[in-house]
Amino acid sequence: MTETLEKYFVPEPSKYPIFGSIALLLFGGGAVMWLNDVGAGPWVLALGLAVLIYMLFGWFGQVVHESESGRYGxxxxxxxxxxxxxxxxxxxxxxxxxxxxxxxxxxxxxxxxxxxxxxxxxxxxxxxxxxxxxxxxxxxxxxxxxxxxxxxxxxxxxxxxxxxxxxxxxxxxxxxxxxxxxxxxxxxxxxxxxxxxxxxxxxxxxxxxxxxxxxxxxxxxxxxxxxxxxxxxxxxxxxxxxxxxxxxxxxxxxxxxxxxxxxxxxxxxxxxxxxxxxxxxxx
The missing domain is CATH 1.20.120.80 (Cytochrome c oxidase, subunit III, four-helix bundle)
Known part of the structure; x- marks a missing residue:
């Protein structure tokens, strides 16, 4: 008798990892620019933080939706x-x-x-x-x-x-x-x-x-x-x-x-x- 194993949910490819990479690049680059008194530094850092927040809300929201829809075993x-x-x-x-x-x-x-x-x-x-x-x-x-x-x-x-x-x-x-x-x-x-x-x-x-x-x-x-x-x-x-x-x-x-x-x-x-x-x- 063959035992049926529970399927492991694999999500579709996501766009959010690339947004996370962009956010970290902007965040780190902006911090370095700010420390070296480059005028655009604070704005680049703030943009990186904004992109990071967007990624967190989007990615975590997707995980919550998948969980609440019963896809996780x-x-x-x-x-x-x-x-x-x-x-x-x-x-x-x-x-x-x-x-x-x-x-x-x-x-x-x-x-x-x-x-x-x-x-x-x-x-x-x-x-x-x-x-x-x-x-x-x-x-x-x-x-x-x-x-x-x-x-x-x-x-x-x-x-x-x-x-x-x-x-x-x-x-x-x-x-x-x-x-x-x-x-x-x-x-x-x-x-x-x-x-x-x-x-x-x-x-x-x-x-x-x-x-x-x-x-x-x-x-x-x-x-x-x-x-x-x-x-x-x-x-x-x-x-x-x-x-x-x-x-x-x-x-x-x-x-x-x-x-x-x-x-x-x-x-x-x-x-x-x-x-x-x-x-x-x-x-």
Whole structure:
């Protein structure tokens, strides 16, 4: 007896990859032109961003239409799950590189530079104390403390992890109101987090003299927290799209991987922030 295998859906050739290539070319070229004070640079960058947004809306919209029309089976669903898993793994390695840079500077290079005759190569009075303020007293800064806004933002993100899980349980139990409310609360908490982070940056620059060029501490601080803020922004946009689809009646208890993938991403953002809070702010 021959077992009938489920057919794997293969979409028709798409125009959107070429639009993505054009968008990245314009975006990158415009950024380079802008950095080199070429007058058309900002406009080329803006055009690239506009083309990229067009591609995202068109391509994702096509995928949503295919999903809602019932063309995706279990094999396609498995492919989506593997793809999202590998994407999150790539994000893990992305942040691992930055955490590695912080570890190398704080634990290895700064202590090594303060030993032996290395002081003569740097400046008088250099020590391995973290964070190092640099050779000029005028460039001294106050490190960002853990308690206050960072601790509050930690509570906010942990709460947002609970609200998105609550929303997921609502969808699984076919409680659409709970599902939508949980999504909305998660989006609002993400927006509050970003608002506090903007205030934190203003406070760091204006009151603590902590800038991007404040030595290796300033570089790693803004690199890690800034990229995390970017990921929170992307996650909030993804959640907003999920809320729009929920309001349109999309997703069922059996078929909702787009929402599930967004929840994975949001939990990943939560875990990264916990590591940031401990390593960058607290220790």
């Amino acid at each position: 279990k094999r396609v669903d498995t492919s989506f799950r593997w793809s999202m898993g590998w994407f999150i793994f790539s994000e893990v390695m992305f942040f691992a590189a930055f955490f590695g840079a912080l570890f190398y500077a704080r634990v290895l290079s700064v202590p090594a530079l303060s030993s032996g005759d290395n002081e003569a190569l740097l400046w008088q009075g250099f020590t391995s104390a973290w964070p190092t303020a640099g050779p000029n007293a005028a460039d001294s800064f106050t490190p960002m403390g853990a308690w206050g806004i960072p601790a509050l933002n930690t509570l906010i993100l942990l709460t947002s992890g609970a609200t998105i899980t609550w929303a997921h349980y609502g969808l699984l139990k076919d409680k659409r109101g709970q599902f939508k409310l949980g999504l909305l609360l998660t989006i609002l908490l993400g927006a509050i987090f970003l608002g506090f982070q903007i205030y934190e940056y203003l406070h760091a620059y204006g009151d603590l003299n902590l800038r991007l060029d404040s030595g290796i501490y300033g570089s790693t601080f803004y690199l890690l927290t800034g990229f995390h803020g970017l990921h929170v922004t992307i996650g909030a946009i993804m959640l907003t799209v999920m809320l729009g689809r929920a309001l349109a009646g999309h997703f069922t208890a059996e078929h909702h991987f787009a929402f599930e993938a967004t929840a994975w991403y949001w939990h990943f953002v939560d875990v990264v922030w916990l590591m940031l809070f401990i390593v960058v702010y607290w220790l």
